[in-house]
Amino acid sequence: MRITQRAVAQTSLLGLNQNLARMAKLQEQLTTGRVLNAPSDSPTGTNKAMQVRQSTDAVMQQARNISDGQGWLDAADSALTTMLNQVRRVRDLTVQGLNTGSIQGNSASAIATEVASLRESLLGVANQTINGQPVFGGATDKSQAYDPATGAFIGVGGTVAGVDQTVPLVRRVSDTEVIRVDVTGPEAFGEQSPGRDLFALVGDIADHVLTAGADPTDLSTDLADLDVAISRLLTAAAGIGARSARLDAAQQVNTDLQLTLKGQLSDVEEIDLPKTIMELNMQKTGYEAALGATAKAIQPSLMDYLR
Incomplete structure (x- = not known):
């Protein structure tokens, strides 16, 4: 078989062009810092990179959910702490009102006035909002959890006709875990029916202080109910604290997962x-x-x- 000069030239040029193309590809990789600059560079690598990016997007959304959930729980915890301090002050005033021997002149009226003022303050804290939504209102579209005038709960939650109406607000913090980030007014401050919630109780205390000198029975009952209300607030605060700890743990896991995915993407895409x-x-x-x-x-x- 005779090999012509033309065949030798074509074969040589083909080899040179292939070497030049490989060199150009390496120069492109050095310039961009990436192994994958087009899907054709590595279909398998491109598929893996897309999967890692999809997982990264999900993890970043979960990180935003964790941050939002922490905001809700921090707001609820701060409000409950403030209210506990105020309710303890109401208890001190109630005990003072029961000590009929120490009430002289306008003392009962002064105690009643302070208790009534504390009730208004408690309602204000209970209507605290985050991003325009009431912290204790549940899944409501209203801007307040309680009616400031009447103290009636106007959010979503509580028991109606024996049926629990609570719709918990939850945030997905991982592929397998969802955490509740709210507590409703009836859960933290008591049901309005039957019985009295915290605000109705404090309002009654303001009235009963004025008659405690003649008949301390009502105020004694109020004091016992107030202890139950304080216990309920502490339980709600403990629940908020436990969920906050879960969010902190989820945030650490999320941060580690972000670093892992970043390393995987670097291994696939970067030179x-x-x-x-x-x-x-x-x-x-x-x-x-x-x-x-x-x-x-x-x-x-x-x-x-x-x-």
């Missing part, structure tokens, strides 16, 4: 700089050697000039 530089130098050396060898193998003849 190994020393290795790429070495490969580029090797390709460059090989190309220059092939270029020199080709120049010696393909010598132009007189016929080439005559063509």
Whole structure:
């Protein structure tokens, strides 16, 4: 079989072009810092990168959910702490009202006035909002959990006709875990029917202080109910604290997962700089050697000039 000069030239040029293409690809990778600059670079790698990016998007959304949930729980915890301090003050005043021997002149009226003022303050704290939504209102579209005028609960939650109406607000913090981030007014401050919730109780105490000197029975009952209300507030605060601890743990797991996914994406998409530089130098050396060898193998003849 005869090998023509044209065949030798074409084969040599094909090899040179292939070396040049590999060198150009390595230069592109060095310029961009990425192994994958187009899906055709590695279909398998591109598929894996898409999966990692999808997982990263989910983890970032969960991180935002955790941050939002922490905001809700922090707001509820702060409000409950404030209310506990105020309710303890109401208890002190109630005990003072029961001590009929110490009430002289306008003392009962002063205690009643302070208790009534504390009730208004308690209602104000109970109507605290976060992002325009009441902290203790549940899944409501209203801007307040309690009617400031009547003290009636106007949010979503509590028991109606024996049926629990509570719709908990939850946040997904991982692929497998969902955490509740709210507490409703009836859960923290008591049901309005049957019985009295915290605000009705404090309002009654303000009235009963004025008659405690003649009949302390009502105020004694109020004091016992107030202890139950304080216990309910403490239980709600403990629940908020437990869920907050779960969110903190979920945040740590989420942060670790973000770092893991970032490393996986780097392994798939980003270049190994020393290795790429070495490969580029090797390709460059090989190309220059092939270029020199080709120049010696393909010598132009007189016929080439005559063509």
